[in-house]
Amino acid sequence: MTNRTAVLPSVTDPIPAAEPDVAARTRAVVKTYGRGATAVRALDGVSVTIARGRFTAVMGPSGSGKSTLLHALAGLDTVDSGEVLLGGTDLARLGERQRTLLRRDRVGFVFQSFNLVPTLTARENILLPLTLAGRRPDPERLDHLVATLGLADRLRHRPGELSGGQQQRVAVARALITRPEIVFADEPTGNLDSQSARALLGFLRRAADELGQTVVMVTHDPHAAAYADRVLFLADGRVDGELADPTAAAVLDRMARLTRSTDEEGA
Amino acid sequence: MWRLTLRSTLARRARLALTVVAVVLGVAFVTGSLVLTDTSTRLLDDQFRTATAGTDLTVRDAVAFDSAMGVEVARDPLPETTVRRVAALPGVSAARPLVRGEGLLEVAGRPVVPRGASVLASWEPAPVGAFPVRTGRAPAAADEVVVDEDTARAHGVRLGDTVTVRAVETARLRVVGLAGFGDRSGLPDSTVALVDLATAQRLLRLGTGVSEVAVVAAPDVAAGDLRQRIGQALGAEVEVATSQDIAAAGAKAARAQLDMIRVMLLALAAAALLVGAFLIGNTFSIVVTQRARELALLRAAGATGGQVLRSILGEALLVGVAAAGLGAVLGVGAAAAMRRLAGAFGVPLPDGGLVVTPRTLLVAAVVGVLVTVLAAAGPARRAARVAPVAALRRATAAGTGRTRTGLGLLATVTGGAAAGLVATGAPVTLLAVAATGALLGLALLGPALAPPLVRLLGRPLRLAGTPGRLAVEAAARTPARTAATALALALGLALISYLAVLGTSVKNSIRDSYAEVVTADLVVESARGEMLGGLAPEVHERIAGLPEVAVTSRIRYGHWRDGEQVSALTAVDPATLPRVAALRMTAGSLDALRGGGVVLAEHVARQRGLRVGDDLPMTFSHTGTRRLPVVGLLRDSDARALATDHIIALDTFATLYRERADASVLVRLAPDTDPAVARRAVTAALADTPTADVRDQAAAVAGRTGMVDQVLGLVTALLMLAVLIALLGITNTLALSITERTAELGLLRAVGASRRQVGWTIRWEAVLVAALATTVGVTLGAGFAAATVAVLDRDAPTALALPAGRLAAVVAVALTAGLLAGLLPARRAARMDVLRAIATP
Structure with missing residues (x-):
């Protein structure tokens, strides 16, 4: 497998950070889907800053552009204009292959559903990014993650044999195994019962607190957002304020106003 | 990564099973063709080598060419004096006169007519003679004969029996011995009657002449030197050939026909493989679509496009290797079956142990692997382009690309132009361009053409109620898949229709011109x-x-x-x-x-x-x-x-x-x-x-057109394999799309569709694909036959004749087979558990 540092040293390695506290930031990002009359402006000049080592939640009503923002930050999708910086690397300047390598080495993911390759065991799924990169796993890191996530006796199982909560925990372990700069989670609790959801959010919280892991989570659940250090609100492709040290009640209140104003605008 | 590929292939083995079968059948066909023709070649070589094994040189009448179109030229007999002159030369250990000709054998008043030759020859002891007497003794008197063991066994000839030999003269002879040929018990497809030299000369009315002189060189004399010496002594009127040259020339003449059979078989195998390639491409394409989210997940987790491409190609490689190995093994068995099939259609091939060369196995492996990997290359490239975001979205159906349609139109226009040029006088080789263009055009335009054609052909199905209507919509909704599946079948049917129309046209024209010209009673x-x-x-x-x-x-x-x-x-x-x-x-x-x-x-x-x-x-x-x-x-x-x-x-x-x-x-x-x-x-x-x-005239015409019928019958029978592979394709495509449509079928059942109705939805779709294939295939086949007839017409008036009955049979068989191909998937669809089906995302 390719040694990334040998191939692309300057582009995917983090530029010595001018801003040590910033993990990622966007400047005036625009992203439009479709063409002509059916065009939808998913992101309309979004500028956000993601603090390093913190747990940030992104909230907003359906169609607010929160998932698009997450995809742009993670290098999953390209933007039409603006800057997307991940630890000093401008993603907009990267090609498809470079973005792939960046995702593999510097970013971790947890999705709402279909998180695991069904033909691989839990262990193989966790190690997948390393396998793809042709790197050896760090056994200590693996043991630590597996123990923390309570997956020790589940490693030989296929995803089909795991519960939804267990599958998501495997996905979290996979996201953390590469020691990524940022973990992105897109509605990670969307398909979970409340107990599993609480456990999963607890893990993400601990990752930020104990490992200093930067976590960005898109959610529409105020209770989930309450686990974060900070909540960013999006509406109609624009940033619409933020909330530090949120509680579920405060988020709910803010969301209610957001939804109302959006409705009024639409009417 | 390799482990991932292996794991993924094994996990999907059920989906890939039919793909493997398709490659196995194609490879078996190729292997069988090679084994069969190699075997026949070896047997012929052995036969000719055995015939001259004990002789160093043969002296015979000189001719400008030995054989033409597989027929050996008749030579003049040599005078008796030649034997003595050769025997007198230094370095000659023995010079034996041989007489050989045609002599029909009659046993118990019935003529024995073998498919090959009725040999009448003078018997010679070894080493010159190749027919050792196994039972009884050699012929020694004017009324004695030895026949070969095979003929004796087949026709109940025993020592002491009397048989009739009809050469130029006819004689009744007593069987005094049974002979073999080398270490075999006779010549394939032939009868052998061996008499003494004088009797052979009498029956063939040669006087004292001999057919050839077999020469054995003295132990210390090189055959080449002796050949020169004899040639100088006897002059240009005779030809002196080494036994190796004679064996090689004889085998070469016999092989000319074999080469034609080999080319024909390999062409048919190529057709079967092409159909198989369509099936493979289609399967991989569907599997890639179904795995889009999984592939996107891999991409999100950091797999490069190249890794995904290699992973899919790796799967194809595994399928190809497994199938090629299995196909090679089956092919050896297929060779024996093909030999029997050819015999049944009047194309006799020598019988004997099968010859499997390393070359055959290598070709089988390369062909199987290459076809699979190439067919999967397109889907693999698409898989590599799956966007990582697709993991998070519902997969969206891709439309027909404009480039694709443009290229398709270009190919079709090129093909059409080539066909037009041929019809108006361009060389016949342009037909290949036309055929390639048409095929390529159809493959590219298929997704664009399929929906309207399917809706048109599906009109009658609307009468079959909701299942019929759903079937039409399902087929029209996945145009790429429907088109690829139908095209594979269309290819086989086109070839069959082409041959049927061409054969009938040629036969009719031969009949007409014969009837017009020959006025004999x-x-x-x-x-x-x-x-x-x-x-x-x-x-x-x-x-x-x-x-x-x-x-x-x-x-x-x-x-x-x-x-x-x-x-x-x-x-x-x-x-x-x-x-x-x-x-x-x-x-x-x-x-x-x-x-x-x-x-x-x-x-x-x-x-x-x-x-x-x-x-x-x-x-x-x-x-x-x-x-x-x-x-x-x-x-x-x-x-x-x-x-x-x-x-x-x-x-x-x-x-x-x-x-x-x-x-x-x-x-x-x-x-x-x-x-x-x-x-x-x-x-x-x-x-x-x-x-x-x-x-009478009708029988005379039948004698002339019988060949056409035989070849047509054999080729059609072999083409059925390609059709079978294409039908597997229908089964496969439907089975795969059922997996994909689980939720939809579950919904149908939930809102009250009966198992029967769901089953018929799938069956009708299968019939519809077969109908699409039949329409395209028969039209294409008949069209190209018409172009070919136009070419033939230049050299001898040939009129296009459409064999309505035969074509109707093709249509009926294809539609029925389509229905059969839909049976298994329909059963699975009907048995689907409703609750689980709806729960599937």
Whole structure:
């Protein structure tokens, strides 16, 4: 497998950070889907800053552009204009292959559903990014993650044999195994019962607190957002304020106003 | 990464199973073809080597070429003195006279007519003779014969029995021994009668002449030196050949036909593989679509496009390797089955142990792996382009690309233009361009064309209620898949229709021109169908003497060399032929043939720019190159009735050839005879020549078109394999799309569709795909047949004839088979658990 540092040293390695506290930031990002009359402006000049080592939640009503923002930050999708910086690397300047390598080495993911390759065991799924990169796993890191996530006796199982909560925990372990700069989670609790959801959010919280892991989570659940250090609100492709040290009640209140104003605008 | 590929392939083995079957069948076909032709070649080589094993050199009459179109040239006998002259030369250990010819064997009053030769030869002890006596003793007296063990066993001949041998003379001989051939028990497809030298000379009316002299060199003499010495001593009238050369030449002549069979089999195998490739491409395409989210997940987790591409190609490689291995093994068995099949359609191949060479296995492996990987390359490239975001979104259906449609139109237009050019006079090779263009065009335009065609063809299905309507919509909704599945089947059906239409057109045209030209009441021909005809000259004499017969006219065939090519000619009697055939000359006259000239078919004269009065150089086996004046031109269809494009007089033939066998005797009955009575009289007069067959015109035509039927039958039977693979494709595509439509089918069941209805939805879809394939295939096949007929028409008037019955049978079989192909997937769809189906995302 390719040694990334040998191939692309300057582009995917983090530029010595001018801003040590910033993990990622966007400047005036625009992203439009479709063409002509059916065009939808998913992101309309979004500028956000993601603090390093913190747990940030992104909230907003359906169609607010929160998932698009997450995809742009993670290098999953390209933007039409603006800057997307991940630890000093401008993603907009990267090609498809470079973005792939960046995702593999510097970013971790947890999705709402279909998180695991069904033909691989839990262990193989966790190690997948390393396998793809042709790197050896760090056994200590693996043991630590597996123990923390309570997956020790589940490693030989296929995803089909795991519960939804267990599958998501495997996905979290996979996201953390590469020691990524940022973990992105897109509605990670969307398909979970409340107990599993609480456990999963607890893990993400601990990752930020104990490992200093930067976590960005898109959610529409105020209770989930309450686990974060900070909540960013999006509406109609624009940033619409933020909330530090949120509680579920405060988020709910803010969301209610957001939804109302959006409705009024639409009417 | 390799482990991932392996794991993923194994996990999907059920989905890939039919793909494996398709490759296995194709590879088995290729392997079988190679094994079969290798085996036949080896057996023929062995046979010819055995025949000359104990001889170093053979002395025989010199000719310009040994054989033409697989037929050995007849040679003049050598005088007895040659034997003595050779024996007297230094370095010769032994010089033995051999006599060889044709002698029909009759056992218990019934002629034994083998598919191959009826050999009559003088018996020689080893080492010169290749027929060791296994039971009894060698023939030693004028009334004794030894026959081969195979014939004896097959026809119940025992020592002491009396058999009749019909050569130029006929004799009743007592069987005193049974012989083998080398270490075998006879010559394949032949009978062998061995007599002593004097008896052989008498039966073949050679006087004291011999067919050849077999020479054994003294122990310390090199065969090459001796060959030179004998050649110098005897002069240019004889040819001295080493036994290796003779064996090689004989085998080469016999192999000419085999090579044609090999090419035909490999072409059919290629068709089967092409159909298989469509199936593979389609399967991988569907699997990639279904795995889009999984692939996107891999991409999100950091797999590069190249890794995904290699992973899919790796899967294809695994499938290819497994299938090629299995196919090679099955192919060896298939060779034996194909040999029997060929035999059943009148194409005999020698029987014996199968020959499997490393080359065959290598070809099988390479072909299997290459076809699979190439067919999967397109889907793999698409898989590599799956965007990582797709993991988070619902997969969206891709539309038909504009580039694809554009390229498709280009290919189709190119193909159409090529076909048009061919129809208006361009060389026939352009038809290949046309066919490639059409195929490529259809493959590319398929997704765009499928929905409207499916809706059109599906009209009647709307009468079948909701299942019918759902089937039409399902087929139209996945146009790429429907098109690829249908095209695979269409390809097989197109080839079958092409051959059916072409064959029927050719047959009808032969029949029509024969009926138009030949006015004879009866035609006498050899029942054995020898290439040059096999009637003894006495046949003509006996019929001519009958009071019921007014006119008899003989026709002979001969080979000549035309530059590097071997061509055929027809020899006729210019005096009597016009009374049994209505020949229309466009220049010169048939009568002018008496002067030793040649009459050409019009198109030959046109192509060569020859006119009456010009000379045509022709090379003959015995007389070398002669320049024959062109004395007349004959209409093309009339030339076809006489079987060749070059016609000479029988008198000219006699000066150029040693062959004395007639191909046909055309008979006109006396004006006031009852045809039935006359026919009986002719038949009775030919009682001594059991292979002479008295035919009316219909039977004579059937004799000429029988070959077409045989080849058509064999090729169609072999093409059924391609059709079978395509049908597997329908089953496979439907089975895969059912997995994909689980939620939709579950919903149907939830809202009250019965199992029967869900089942019929799938079955109707299968029938619809088959109908689409049939429409495209039969149209394409008939179209190309029409273009080919237009090409043939240039050389000999050929009219397009559509065999309605045959084509209807193709349609009926294809539709029924489509229904059958849908049975298994329909069963699975109907049995789907409703609750689980709805729960599937």
